[in-house]
Amino acid sequence: MCIPPQANGTLTPTKEINEAILATIWNEQAPLSGPMWDCAGDPVAVVYRGRWTAGSGPDFEGAMLSLGEEGGGRLVNGSVEMHLRCSDWWAHGHHADPRYNSVALHVVLWPVGAQPITRADGVLVPTLVLADYITLATGKLLDRITPLIPNLGALSEEPCWERTQDWAMEQLLDCIDEAGDARLLGKAATMEAGLSMYGAPDEVFYRGLMDALGYSANREPMRALAAKLPISQLLTLPLSRNEAERATLLESILLGAAGFLPCQRPALGPLDWLSGDYAEEVERLWSLHAPMLDLLPERPITGGWITERVRQANSPPRRLAAAARLLARLFWSRDGVLGAFINSAEGAPEHVAKQWTTMLTVPGEGYWASHADFGRSLEGDDTALTGSSRASDIVVNIVLPLLLAYADIEGKESLRERVFAIYAAFPRLAENKVTRAMTEEALGPRKGRSINGARRQQGLMHLYRLYCEARRCYECPISGLRAPGGGANQR
Numbered sequence: 001m002c003i004p005p006q007a008n009g010t011l012t013p014t015k016e017i018n019e020a021i022l023a024t025i026w027n028e029q030a031p032l033s034g035p036m037w038d039c040a041g042d043p044v045a046v047v048y049r050g051r052w053t054a055g056s057g058p059d060f061e062g063a064m065l066s067l068g069e070e071g072g073g074r075l076v077n078g079s080v081e082m083h084l085r086c087s088d089w090w091a092h093g094h095h096a097d098p099r100y101n102s103v104a105l106h107v108v109l110w111p112v113g114a115q116p117i118t119r120a121d122g123v124l125v126p127t128l129v130l131a132d133y134i135t136l137a138t139g140k141l142l143d144r145i146t147p148l149i150p151n152l153g154a155l156s157e158e159p160c161w162e163r164t165q166d167w168a169m170e171q172l173l174d175c176i177d178e179a180g181d182a183r184l185l186g187k188a189a190t191m192e193a194g195l196s197m198y199g200a201p202d203e204v205f206y207r208g209l210m211d212a213l214g215y216s217a218n219r220e221p222m223r224a225l226a227a228k229l230p231i232s233q234l235l236t237l238p239l240s241r242n243e244a245e246r247a248t249l250l251e252s253i254l255l256g257a258a259g260f261l262p263c264q265r266p267a268l269g270p271l272d273w274l275s276g277d278y279a280e281e282v283e284r285l286w287s288l289h290a291p292m293l294d295l296l297p298e299r300p301i302t303g304g305w306i307t308e309r310v311r312q313a314n315s316p317p318r319r320l321a322a323a324a325r326l327l328a329r330l331f332w333s334r335d336g337v338l339g340a341f342i343n344s345a346e347g348a349p350e351h352v353a354k355q356w357t358t359m360l361t362v363p364g365e366g367y368w369a370s371h372a373d374f375g376r377s378l379e380g381d382d383t384a385l386t387g388s389s390r391a392s393d394i395v396v397n398i399v400l401p402l403l404l405a406y407a408d409i410e411g412k413e414s415l416r417e418r419v420f421a422i423y424a425a426f427p428r429l430a431e432n433k434v435t436r437a438m439t440e441e442a443l444g445p446r447k448g449r450s451i452n453g454a455r456r457q458q459g460l461m462h463l464y465r466l467y468c469e470a471r472r473c474y475e476c477p478i479s480g481l482r483a484p485g486g487g488a489n490q491r
Contacts, residue, residue, distance in 0.1 A: 014138055016138075016142055017084070017109070017138065017141075017142070018084070019059075019082060019083070019084060020149055020152075021141075021142070021145055021146070021149075022082050022083075022084060022107075022109050022130070023052060023059055023060075023082055023152055024145050024146075024148050024149050024151070024152060025130065025134070025141075025145060026049055026059075026060065026080065026082060026107060026130075027049060027052055027060075027148075027151060027152050027154070028145070028148055028151070029046060029049055031134060031135045031136050031141070031144065032130065032133045032134060032135070033133050033134075033135045034133060036128060036132075036133050037128075038067075038105075038126040038127055038128050039111070039114060039126065039127045039128075039129065040126060042067065042068055042069070042126065043066070043067075043068065043069070044065065044066070044067060044105065044126070044128050045065065045066035045067075046063075046064075046065060046066075047064040047065060047066060047075070047471070048062070048063060048064040048471050049063055049080070050062050050063030050064075050079065050080050051153070051155055051433075051437060052152045052153050053433060054152065054153055054433065055433065056099070056309065057079075057099045057100070058079035058080065058081045058099075058100060058102060058103050059079075059080060059081055059082045060079060060080040060081075060082070061079050061102070062077070062079075062468075062469045063077070063078060063079060063080045063104065063105070064076070064077055064471060065077075065078070065080075065104055065105055067104070067105070067126060076104045076105075077104070078102050078103060078104025078105070079100075079102040079103045079104060080103065080104070080105050080106075080107055081094065081100060081103045081105075081106055081107070082106075082107045082108070083106070083107075083108050083109075084108065084109045084110060084112075085108060085109070085110055085111075085112035085113055086106075086108045086110075086111055086112060086113050086114045086115065086117070086127055086129075087112055087113025087114075087115075088108070088113075089106060089117050090113075090115075094119075095117075095118055095119065095120065096120050097120055098120045098121070098306070099217075099309075100119055100120065101119050101120055101121045101123070103119060103125050104125065105125065105126055105127075105128060106125050106126065106127040106128070107127075107128045107130060108127060108128070108129055108130070109129070109130050109131050110129065110131055111127075111129045111131075114127070153433075153436070153437055153440070154437070154440065154441065155437050155438070155440075155441040155464075155468055159440065159441050159444055160441050160442055160476075160478055160479045160480055161440075161441065161442060161443055161444030161445070161446065162444070162480075163479065163480025163481065164442075164478060164479075164480040165444070165446070167480075169446060169450065172442065172443065172478055173450060173456070175459075175477045175478050176442070176451075176456050176459035176460060176463070176478070177424075177455060177456060177459060178459070178477075179458075179459035179460070179462040179463050179466075179477075180423075180454075180455040180456055180457075180458040180459030180462065181420070181423075181455070181459075182459075182462055183458045183459065183461060183462035184400060184401060184404065184420075184423055184455075184458065185404070186462075187397065187400075187401035188401040188402075188404040188405045188408065189405070190401070191204055191208075191401045191402045191404070191405035191406075192405040192408065192409065194207070194208075194405075195405055195406070195409060198230075200231075200232070200336075201336060201337065201338045201402060201406055202231050202331060202336050202337050202338075203230060203231050203232065204402060205330075205337045205338070205398065205399075205402055206226060206230070206231040206327070206331075206337075207223065207226045207227070208394075208397075208398040208402070209323060209326060209327075209394065209398060210222040210223060210225060210226040210323060211223050211226070212390070212393060212394050212397060212398060213319045213320075213322055213323050213386070213390075214319065215310075215314055215319070217306040217309075217310050217314075218305055218306055218310070218316050218319065220304060221258070221302050221303065221304045221305050221316070222316075222319070224302045224304070225254070225257060225258055225301070225302045228257070228301045228302060229253070229254075229257050229293070229301065231327075231331065233293055234250065234253065234293075234327070235331065236292065236293070237249060237250070237253070237289055237292065237293070238289075239328075239332075243328050243329060243332070244328075246327075246328035246332065247324050247325045247327075247328035247329075248281070248282065248285065248324075249285055249289065250323075250324035250327050250328055251282060251320065251321050251324035251325075252281075252282040252283070252285035252286040252289070253285075253286065253289060253290070253293070253324075254320040254321075254323060254324055255282060255286070255317060255320055255321075256282075256283075256286035256290060256295070256297065256300070257290075257295060257300060257301050257302065258300055258301075258302055258305065258316065258320060259300030259302070259303065259305075260305075260316065260317045260320065260373075260374075261279065261282065261283050261286060261374075262275075262276075262279045262283070262374045262375070263279075263283050264298070264300060265374075268374060268375055269375075271374060271375040272375060274367070275367075275371065275374050275375045278366075278367040278374075279374055307373075311382075312372035312376075312378055312379060312380070312382075313372070313378065313380070313382040313383070313384070315372045315373050315376075317372075317373050317374070318368055318372060318373075318385055319385075321368045321385055322362045322385035322386045325362045325385065325386075326360065326362060326386065329359075330359070338402070338403065338406060340359065341356060341359075341399055341403060342403070342415065344356070344359075345415070345418050345422070348425075349418075349421045349422045349424070349425035349426075350425045350427075352422050353395070353422055353425055353426045353427065356395045356399060356422075357388055357391045357392050357395055358388075358391075359391075360386060360390075360391035360394050360395060360399075361384065361386055361387065361388050361391040362384065362385040362386040363383070363384050363385070364378075364383030364384050364385055365385075368383075368385055369383050370383070389429070389430045392426075392427070392429050392430075392454070393429055393430075395426070396423070396426060396429060396454045396458065400419055400422065400423050400426075403415065403419050404416060404419045404420075407419060423454070423455055424453070424455050425453070426453055426454040426455065427453060427454065428451070428452065428453055428454060428457060429454050429457055431457075434460070434461055434464050435451070435457045435460050435461065437464075438460035438461070438463065438464050438468070439451050439460065441468075442460065442463070442478050463476060463477075463478065467479070
């Protein structure tokens with residue numbers, strides 16, 4: 001039984017106190033008076049309160065918490081989800097949403113509807129009631145906290161840029177560039193391990209492509225599908241010389257193996273004429289060719305797909321249709337998929353970056369130009385199966401590291417140099433919550449347009465993963481806590 005401590009009475013419910021106020025209190029860790037205990041009476045200590053996500057999923061990611069027995073609590077890394085009332089966890093459906101399986105602590109303002117909190121994976125989550133530890137009455141609390149709401153999203157209480165504002169801008173940017181190169185080399189090392197394991201560059205690229213097309217919600221099932229249906233097996237199919245026909249056959253196999261054909265989904269119900277006609281074509285191809293791959297037409301080989309709360313344009317059937325078209329385009333080359341990129345690597349790096357992005361872009365076409373799924377129309381103007389933004393991500397995160405790994409294994413120094421030149425010239429990728437937060441953290445008011453390419457964005461990602469998430473601030477080259485020579489900064 002979850003029996004929360006009793007609120008101290010200084011904080012009274014009012015419409016001005018919302019989840020933004022609650023998130024800001026947690027972000028500032030003030031005005032809170034500890035020590036704190038969860039609803040079960042176990043101590044809770046905050047090592048790092050995490051980073052506000054400003055989006056769907058848990059409110060704070062990357063928190064570091066000490067939970068359990070006082071003085072000997074276990075250190076836990078995870079997310080923090082916040083609500084005004086304990087019952088909101090259930091009312092919002094988080095108990096059944098796998099996106100909240102990273103939550104390590106449930107923080108509420110008031111213990112209304114208190115009961116044990118469970119995640120979708122069955123794990124119990126402790127609940128902390130903040131009202132017991134807030135030291136100000138409602139009016140004074142709002143006066144103090146409301147002006148601090150814009151600070152949500154800051155990585156730390158004292159941003160790094162405040163300690164480095166007297167550094168030359170070139171010094172900071174050099175550190176970020178070096179971090180970007182380190183991230184590329186790290187990815188290349190992973191690719192090199194893949195080449196050692198699978199042998200063929202095509203297989204490594206295929207697995208990376210499927211992972212990238214899974215986005216955040218469906219990366220696991222996409223990876224599982226690639227593992228169970230390797231490219232070496234797909235290439236045994238009787239693929240036509242016609243690219244469109246190759247794409248349709250590959251699409252039918254991927255959709256069938258994933259369980260997305262209408263014949264495998266009775267709950268879809270009757271289809272409109274266009275959907276029914278297209279379904280008939282791909283289902284015929286699946287039934288005819290699945291046995292060639294030792295697959296049972298009625299039985300998919302992967303599951304666990306997430307379709308709820310996924311943008312229509314990113315639905316799993318559309319991602320599989322995109323994969324089929326890219327496979328049909330790239331794997332038909334006599335020199336394999338790497339040859340398609342190596343043979344087009346000459347010219348100005350900026351031009352090559354653009355050309356490679358175009359090679360990985362798949363416009364909305366045929367049935368998928370107007371549908372998100374079988375029988376489900378696509379709303380909005382985003383009809384591309386793979387847009388330029390996702391294509392750019394694939395170049396930076398898969399193509400460049402794979403080419404670098406290949407160049408290192410084969411001793412092709414000129415290709416290695418070419419990869420770094422294209423990387424340095426590659427334009428900015430789409431911003432994400434980490435690059436936005438790190439730009440503010442590292443450069444603050446001096447940021448301007450200095451993060452002007454993918455290399456620097458990747459550098460910020462590298463610094464965040466290596467230092468910020470682990471709270472290794474004294475080791476970070478841009479924290480301002482190290483002297484330029486490498487020692488601790490004593491100023």
